[in-house]
Amino acid sequence: MTEDEARQWLQERFDVSRGTWDRLEGYVAILLAEMERQNLIAESTRPHIWARHIVDSAQLIPLASAAGEGQWIDLGSGAGLPGIVVAILTDRPIQMVESRRKRIDFLNGVIDELGLAGASVFGGRVETVPAAKAAIISARAYAPLPRLLDSAIHLSTEKTIWVLPKGRNAQNELEVATRTWQGTFHVEHSVTDADSAIIVAQAVRSRRKVRG
Numbered sequence: 001m002t003e004d005e006a007r008q009w010l011q012e013r014f015d016v017s018r019g020t021w022d023r024l025e026g027y028v029a030i031l032l033a034e035m036e037r038q039n040l041i042a043e044s045t046r047p048h049i050w051a052r053h054i055v056d057s058a059q060l061i062p063l064a065s066a067a068g069e070g071q072w073i074d075l076g077s078g079a080g081l082p083g084i085v086v087a088i089l090t091d092r093p094i095q096m097v098e099s100r101r102k103r104i105d106f107l108n109g110v111i112d113e114l115g116l117a118g119a120s121v122f123g124g125r126v127e128t129v130p131a132a133k134a135a136i137i138s139a140r141a142y143a144p145l146p147r148l149l150d151s152a153i154h155l156s157t158e159k160t161i162w163v164l165p166k167g168r169n170a171q172n173e174l175e176v177a178t179r180t181w182q183g184t185f186h187v188e189h190s191v192t193d194a195d196s197a198i199i200v201a202q203a204v205r206s207r208r209k210v211r212g
């Protein structure tokens, strides 16, 4: 996908208004400027930021469209991917979880600068976020699936839709995870990278028996 195709994809999928384009472009500019201070995205992806990061994040939104009302929680948000993109393109309240101080400050700065009223940051480890009932949970390049589920199951209910972009390892990670986790899992193709996949899951629960 070229950068032009990426913008076109966004326009067609989200019917992006002028104000929303301004925010997306504002976010890209802030992110690239911050790269002088911290390494937020791989240097090699800089010229392809719209396809590799903005669309790569935005494609999660339609995959979670069946979710009920409630919060979207994004684990290990880092640069704000997909959290900030979701906050710009949807009205859903979103909480980004990030443990590194410099990244927490960056995310809060983006929220302030772009006026993203529905977005907030939990500065700390995912494992320490108070129990919640997220409508949607996302995690991009945060942790392998078994560890990801272990760390965040307390933020979910049976209704939560999990949207989890993965590289080539999606099928392997799924096989390992389903030894200890059950639920409805399926794998979607990524629109930005033929080799990548997105695991979409619901009704995730542990197979481990609770001892009486």
Ligand SMILES: C[S@@+](CC[C@H](N)C(=O)[O-])C[C@H]1O[C@@H](n2cnc3c(N)ncnc32)[C@H](O)[C@@H]1O
Pocket (backbone or CB within 6 Å): 040, 041, 075, 076, 077, 078, 079, 080, 081, 082, 097, 098, 099, 100, 103, 124, 125, 126, 127, 139, 140, 141, 142, 151
């Ligand atoms: C490889 S980066 C990916 C960032 C972003 N999601 C993206 O796709 O560009 C992983 C991020 O997860 C954060 N992280 C890792 N383990 C975490 C944990 N247990 N709790 C909160 N954040 C965590 C790291 O600080 C880092 O910013």
